[in-house]
Amino acid sequence: MSPDPSKHIPSKIAREAGDSIWVEFVTLATETKAVNLGQGFTNDSIPALLSKHLQDVAKSPERIDNHQSSSSDTTIVPNLNLSPEQLSQIAVMVAELLKPSIETIIQTTVSEIFKQNSNNLNNENINTINKNNHNQNSPLWGQPPSFITDNNLFSKMAAYAAENPDTINKKSKIAVVEKMPFMSEEDDKRIIEEIVSKCNLGDKLDKNTPPFRHKTKFSQTNSSRPQLIKIPFIDNVSRNYFIQQFHSITRNISTIPNNVFARRDLSPPELQFLYQLRRHAYSLNNSCGLYKYVISDLHIRELKNPRPLKNKTTQ
Structure with a gap:
């Protein structure tokens, strides 16, 4: 049975898709090793590719049900679940060609898709949607999230990934631990080894680059903002698993404060x-x-x- 279109709110989906595609361009490039233009894609095909996947988002009743469900944590900016290969190809084409710009592609694509969808609703639904949109301080369709101060930020992310594939590949294997108090280098080594061991990843650490404190101008050895710890692994899968397990493991280690967390190494x-x-x-x-x-x-x-x-x- 096909989904009832009246259950979908085009303006809501458009806003989610618009925000989501911006954020996906952040994640897509950082986790993708290959930057290959020889896939038969042209600049003109990018809007069509985006259109297809955004339409899939709009047609999926599961996305709306999941978004409204209160039984689990709700993601404000949802994923589009594009494959890494597709995301990489899009990012590279955007960074290399930039005709039209990524802003123009997304704004035009999202606007056209959901403009067509909204025309299928009756006037009463359209008036209700417009009224709701007027009362909500939300960004225009296809625009970056309203709290983003640099409208070119996401283009910069895609461009950086395309221009620095070796750096991105290296970062994709590194976990970053924030807010870990510093006592001594020996304690750092012992704690990291304990966490890694409980993750069963002892043989997945990069032997050539042991974990280290990353110095920045904002962090000091002994302060309320301790230096980051960077932990290189031999592959992306091991790094991701370490990050996923970090909280559940460290909550049972009394010497680690509750506010310590792990994340990806970012550009x-x-x-x-x-x-x-x-x-x-x-x-x-x-x-x-x-x-x-x-x-x-x-x-x-x-x-x-x-x-x-x-x-x-x-x-």
């Missing part, structure tokens, strides 16, 4: 995006007085069981 444009996401999540949490929104990779997630903020007093 400079991705880091800029991460910092903006963190500021946005911080603002959202302060607005509602709850620890409700968290960063998961390069997405904002809404917790199903939010907690009161520590600096907020409850009546």
Whole structure:
């Protein structure tokens, strides 16, 4: 049975798809090793490829049901589930050709797709959608999320990945641990070895580059902002598994504070995006007085069981 189109809200889907495709261009390039233009794609085929997958998003009732479900954490910016090969090809074509620009492609594609879908609804539904959109402070279809201050940021991410494939490949195998207190190099080594061992990844560490503290101008050896720990693995799969298991393992190690976490090693444009996401999540949490929104990779997630903020007093 085909899905009932009246159950879909084109403006909502368009907004999600528009935001999502921007974020997917962040993740796509950082985890893709190959940058190969010899796949038979041309610049003119990019809008068609994006159109097909965005239409699949719009036609899937499961996406709406999952988004509205309260039984699990809700992703504010959903994934489009494109394959790494497809995402890589799109990113490379955008970075290499830039005619039209990525902004123009996405804005035009998303706008046209959901303009056609909205025409299939009756006037009552369209009026309701327009009224809801007017009351929501949401970005235009196909535009970056409203909290992004640099409209060219996502193009920069795709371009960086296309221009620096070796760096991206190297970063795809490195896990980064943030906020781990520094006591000594021996303690760092012992703690990392313990976590890696409990992940059964002892033989997956890069023997040529042992874990190390990454110095930045913002972090110091002994401060409230300890230096990052970078942990190189021999492959991307092992790195990803380490990140996935990190929280569940470290919560049972008494010497590791609860606020220590692991993430991917990001490119400079991705880091800029991460910092903006963190500021946005911080603002959202302060607005509602709850620890409700968290960063998961390069997405904002809404917790199903939010907690009161520590600096907020409850009546």
